[in-house]
Amino acid sequence: MYRSIILKEWLKLRWFFAACVLAHLALCLRIFFVIGRQMREEHAEMVWYQAIHIHTVMYQDIRFLPLFTGLLLAAAQFMPEILGRRMRIALHLPTGRDRMLLLCLLAGIALYLIATGLGVVGVFVTLRRFFPLEVAFSALPTMAPWLLAGLLAYLGMTIVLLEGETRRRVFLALVFGVLVTMLFHGNGYGWLTPALPYLVWLVVPAMLSVFESARRFQQRGA
Amino acid sequence: MNAIEVHNLCHRYNGRTIYQDLNFSVRQGSICGLLGKNGQGKTTLVNILMGFLGPADGRCLVLGENSHDLSPAVRSRIGLLHEGHLAYEFMTIAQTEQFFSGCYPDWNADIFYGLVEKMKLPRSHKVGNMSCGQRSQVVLGVIMAQNPDLLILDDYSMGLDAGYRRLFLDVLHEFASQDGKTIFVTSHIVQDLEQLVDTMIFLDKGEILQTGLEEFMGSFHKYVFHDDNRFSLEPDEVIKGFEQRGRQVALYSFAGEEQIQGHLAALGIRPHNFHPAAMTLEDAFIGLMGKY
Incomplete structure (x- = not known):
């Protein structure tokens, strides 16, 4: 059963996942070449000054990519289930609804983490090539809220798609919109690092909300 | 079970x-x-x-x-x-x-x-x-x-x-x-x-x-007759359904032939060439449930 559900999710997501991976790799290459050109055209001291003293984030281009990745993967995964109410097929499978949904979510989240993880690794390697290790490491807490925003966007999109009632849909979209916007606030390195251990816990109620939306989806005639 | x-x-x-x-x-x-x-x-x-x-x-x-x-x-x-x-x-x-x-x-x-x-x-x-x-x-x-x-x-x-x-x-x-x-x-x-x-x-x-299908098809009947006068029938206790195409009228009922003829007479309808007719399940469905 588990392998079947993972197969289904993979078949839905594989091309979208490939597109997300390519987008991350492409942006990482762009960041690499832009920083390389700056190093050649400006004095390296100036670039280091910007990066280390002014806290200019050299990898801003990738900032919103995890968000789009989360939204795209959720849409690719759950739109085929919602259109024509095809989720009824999965809901009739001989397994528990929550277990089935958990597997779907884990499949989507795993692919999200792989795609965005590649972006993080790409940025880290690029920074390590041009800057000291400390600067490269500073990218991790700086990018973490962006990744968290993408994950919440993935869960939020899933909830909004599964939710059948329009008013509730709008409300949930607003709630997740506010949460995601909050995670993009601030500039410089590690802006949200102190709050990050608390913000991560937002994933728990968001995931629980997916199960509740799926329950309502089924009870409203799937 | x-x-x-x-x-x-x-x-x-x-x-x-x-x-x-x-x-x-x-x-x-x-x-x-x-x-x-x-x-x-x-x-x-x-x-x-x-x-x-x-x-x-x-x-x-x-x-x-x-x-x-x-x-x-x-x-x-x-x-x-x-x-x-x-x-x-x-x-x-x-x-x-x-x-x-x-x-x-x-x-x-x-x-x-x-x-x-x-x-x-x-x-x-x-x-x-x-x-x-x-x-x-x-x-x-x-x-x-x-x-x-x-x-x-x-x-x-x-x-x-x-x-x-x-x-x-x-x-x-x-x-x-x-x-x-x-x-x-x-x-x-x-x-x-x-x-x-x-x-x-x-x-x-x-x-x-x-x-049961056989029980239903055996007890529900279709009767056909001709009538030159246009009339309107409403389903009642005896007549469950009614169709009129030109001069031909089809009635659907659980009642037997004599009972339905008596019922039509009581309604003032004088049917010509009244006879039971073969009926498919679709006929019976329309006769029982109506068209709309």
Whole structure:
């Protein structure tokens, strides 16, 4: 059963996942070449000054990519289930609804983490090539809220798609919109690092909300 | 033992009562057809039976379990054909087999491919690129390969031409010939059900009439006569339905020939060439339920 559900999710997501991976790799290459050109055209001291003293984030281009990745993967995964109410097929499978949904979510989240993880690794390697290790490491807490925003966007999109009632849909979209916007606030390195251990816990109620939306989806005639 | 039991089912939609105190059962090993005009709640009933809708009141048991809390073990014994032949359109034939084979312990790939390969499509053919008839064959293959004890078919004939409908009937007859297999089916092609079911449930305005096919066709009658005068008849205790085409009038009733003639005379109608006529299940359906 588990392998079947993972197969289904993979078949839905594989091309979208490939597109997300390519987008991350492409942006990482762009960041690499832009920083390389700056190093050649400006004095390296100036670039280091910007990066280390002014806290200019050299990898801003990738900032919103995890968000789009989360939204795209959720849409690719759950739109085929919602259109024509095809989720009824999965809901009739001989397994528990929550277990089935958990597997779907884990499949989507795993692919999200792989795609965005590649972006993080790409940025880290690029920074390590041009800057000291400390600067490269500073990218991790700086990018973490962006990744968290993408994950919440993935869960939020899933909830909004599964939710059948329009008013509730709008409300949930607003709630997740506010949460995601909050995670993009601030500039410089590690802006949200102190709050990050608390913000991560937002994933728990968001995931629980997916199960509740799926329950309502089924009870409203799937 | 009953495969399906419905007790005092009530359901409302947008304030409108769909059912009020609905009661019926489907015996294990029987083939039961649910008939009703469009909008009478056939699909809603299937949705309630499969746990996709919670009833406002009452209780539905499917294979002994509460329908809105079916265990995975019971779901694995139910082959469900959703209205519109729902299938995963992003899968190929082979991927569909691979997916469902991992879900059902009694899966029989030979049954699946035996049905699907009648279409002579490669296994790499995508379900989304199939015609409605071809997709229905894949769905039929899926539910048959599960080897279920209970088949619930929600308007299996939707969008199918005569050939595919006949193929469905062949497969369903084969399935029903096995011991203890139950079929609960809705279809808008009433003629097809006449060749399949042994029990019928007529659903009309939230009320039901459950009867055996032979018993119903033996007790419900069609009478034909000619009349030059245009008149209007309303269904009453004796006359259940009425159709007029030109000079020919058809009446539908549970009453015998003499009783109906007496009733017409009491209504002031003098029929010419009055006689009982042969009747199909579709005639009977229209006669009992009306056209609109």
